[in-house]
Amino acid sequence: MNKKLRLLAYPYSVWMGIFIVIPLFLILVYSVTTGDIHDASSLKLSGESYKKVLEPIYLNIIKDSFVLAAASTLICLLLGYPAAMIISNTNIKYRGLVLVFFIVPIWMNFLLRTYAWMSLLSPNGFLNRFLMWLGLPKLELMPGQGAVLVGMVYNFLPFMVLPIYTVLSKIDKNVLEAASDLGGNKIVTFFRVVLPLSVPGVVSGITMVFMPAVSTFIISGLLGGSKTPLIGDLIEQQFISSRNWHFGSALSIILMVMILISMAIMSRIDQNNAQEGRKV
Amino acid sequence: MMKVAKKIYMGLLYLFLYAPIIVLIVFSFNESKSRGHWGGFTLKWYAELFRDRQIREALYYTLLVAVLSTVISTIVGTLAALGIHNMSKLGRTVVLNINNLPVLNPDIVTGVALMTLFISMGLELGLVTMLIAHVVFSIPYVILSVLPKLRQLNKHTAEAALDLGATPSYALRKVILPEIMPGIVSGALMAFTLSIDDFVISFFTAGTEATNLSILIYSMAKRGVKPTINALSTLMFITIVVLMLIINKKSDKGENLLL
Numbered sequence: 001m002n003k004k005l006r007l008l009a010y011p012y013s014v015w016m017g018i019f020i021v022i023p024l025f026l027i028l029v030y031s032v033t034t035g036d037i038h039d040a041s042s043l044k045l046s047g048e049s050y051k052k053v054l055e056p057i058y059l060n061i062i063k064d065s066f067v068l069a070a071a072s073t074l075i076c077l078l079l080g081y082p083a084a085m086i087i088s089n090t091n092i093k094y095r096g097l098v099l100v101f102f103i104v105p106i107w108m109n110f111l112l113r114t115y116a117w118m119s120l121l122s123p124n125g126f127l128n129r130f131l132m133w134l135g136l137p138k139l140e141l142m143p144g145q146g147a148v149l150v151g152m153v154y155n156f157l158p159f160m161v162l163p164i165y166t167v168l169s170k171i172d173k174n175v176l177e178a179a180s181d182l183g184g185n186k187i188v189t190f191f192r193v194v195l196p197l198s199v200p201g202v203v204s205g206i207t208m209v210f211m212p213a214v215s216t217f218i219i220s221g222l223l224g225g226s227k228t229p230l231i232g233d234l235i236e237q238q239f240i241s242s243r244n245w246h247f248g249s250a251l252s253i254i255l256m257v258m259i260l261i262s263m264a265i266m267s268r269i270d271q272n273n274a275q276e277g278r279k280v
Numbered sequence: 281m282m283k284v285a286k287k288i289y290m291g292l293l294y295l296f297l298y299a300p301i302i303v304l305i306v307f308s309f310n311e312s313k314s315r316g317h318w319g320g321f322t323l324k325w326y327a328e329l330f331r332d333r334q335i336r337e338a339l340y341y342t343l344l345v346a347v348l349s350t351v352i353s354t355i356v357g358t359l360a361a362l363g364i365h366n367m368s369k370l371g372r373t374v375v376l377n378i379n380n381l382p383v384l385n386p387d388i389v390t391g392v393a394l395m396t397l398f399i400s401m402g403l404e405l406g407l408v409t410m411l412i413a414h415v416v417f418s419i420p421y422v423i424l425s426v427l428p429k430l431r432q433l434n435k436h437t438a439e440a441a442l443d444l445g446a447t448p449s450y451a452l453r454k455v456i457l458p459e460i461m462p463g464i465v466s467g468a469l470m471a472f473t474l475s476i477d478d479f480v481i482s483f484f485t486a487g488t489e490a491t492n493l494s495i496l497i498y499s500m501a502k503r504g505v506k507p508t509i510n511a512l513s514t515l516m517f518i519t520i521v522v523l524m525l526i527i528n529k530k531s532d533k534g535e536n537l538l539l
Contacts, residue, residue: 003366004448005362005363005365005366006363006366006367007363008359008360008362008363008366009360009362009363009364009366009367009371009375010363011356011359011360012356012359012360012363012364012375012419013375015356015419016375016378016379018397019394019397019412019416020378020379020381020382020416021378022397023390023393023394023396023397024381024385024389024393026393026396026397026400027389027392027393027396030396037399037400079293082289083289083290083293086286086289086290098290101294101297102297104521104524105297105298105301107517107520107521107524108301108513108516108517108520109477109479109493109494109497109513109516110477110479111479111494111497111498111501112304112497112509112513112516112517113300113301114501115304115497115501115509115513116300116301116303116304116513117300118501119300119303119304119307120299120300120303126303154296154297154300157293157297158297211386212386212387214386215386215387215388215389217388217480218479218480218498221498221502222498222501222502232388235388235392236388239392239395239396239484240484245396248392249392249396252388252389252392252393255386255388255389256385256386256389259386263384
């Protein structure tokens, strides 16, 4: 029976070959060639697309995407960690409710959530009317990087809180008691016990925020205007309007590599932490 | 003191999370077209929403693709998971690594890669290509939620069924399938939500032929204010909240699917 069941994997393997492997292979091929994409015989090996990536305007866009994504990840971590701690210390009776209220906003379509911020942040929007009413100066966030940052933090904050909460809620309360019995005050206990134990949650939170943030083109498209394109906008342009698939493919490969490297670094941190834990 | 500070902190975070949603809902009842000005209560944007042919069509495409891709990816994914579970270790590792690619890759890369494939194959972008794309990114999630259930399965129950004279297909239907059902159901739910919520991959694979709700909202939002989007958001949000509450209530007895 096992042998027969194994046959069931073959059709899907073919499907994966056609719809997962070949598309990525095509992107790789287009990124290192030039020529007419509709005529395979005209394709010539060339590093032109990657050379174009190194031009200052494009390098700057890549740098901006990286910096904005890193900044929003950091803000999510600083805002989300205390929230996760507060939730995990909430009375079990209300904890489910507190948590659900954190999750409900992500049930709303991503685009609509971002669109909602347009009405809040636009020059004559809600936030500025409120500030004017208080007699404060207007904020010129939208369109611009400030608004993009707000949009990223807003959209991805729950993805930081949830994994950290999961790890924190699993910490054995006896460990914390032991730490305080052994003379550790609250601050020492936090830095020497709670924080190291929560690293796996922090690591997956960082990955879950950084990855969509660095590759987004919706948030920057709606809140950033045309002044502050990110690498995602650039890829979209190359494939949709300017039709330079070679350059777009090179950018996609660079985005993939950026994400792979950051994921590798994060899993390294996770492993090192686990080893150190064992030593102690 | 600490307690009050914690409550204020959480209160501010909730304000941050809900302010945009509340503003959207409130302004869906706003008589005036302006985003910052309250011109009195009205339901006209809702009425306009139901008259709008474009929106009705987009809703139809969204639901059609979601239902079809859920059905296809659940069936194909479950069968594939059965096959993968019975593969040799090496084969399984290779297949699972490739299967994980759409999960790990950013949506935009999956989107442009599929678009490149479709156009290179000479396919016209439209409903069919969008449906294929949704099946492509949904199957991995179905497999990932069915496989753990297969691993928990007791090998001997299926063997016992065969020893007692069941045909292999009978044993599959009556012994294995009921055991892995929770995995199949959560995979199907995942596939459905992912499909309904997807924008990026649809955007690249649907062309100009089949506009689903996400694509329509994106183009409407880019073009500028239209209070009908507020009305649409409000209705979609309420539908999702009600749906999720029902699912949560139903799954209360067992494990909580969403948390």
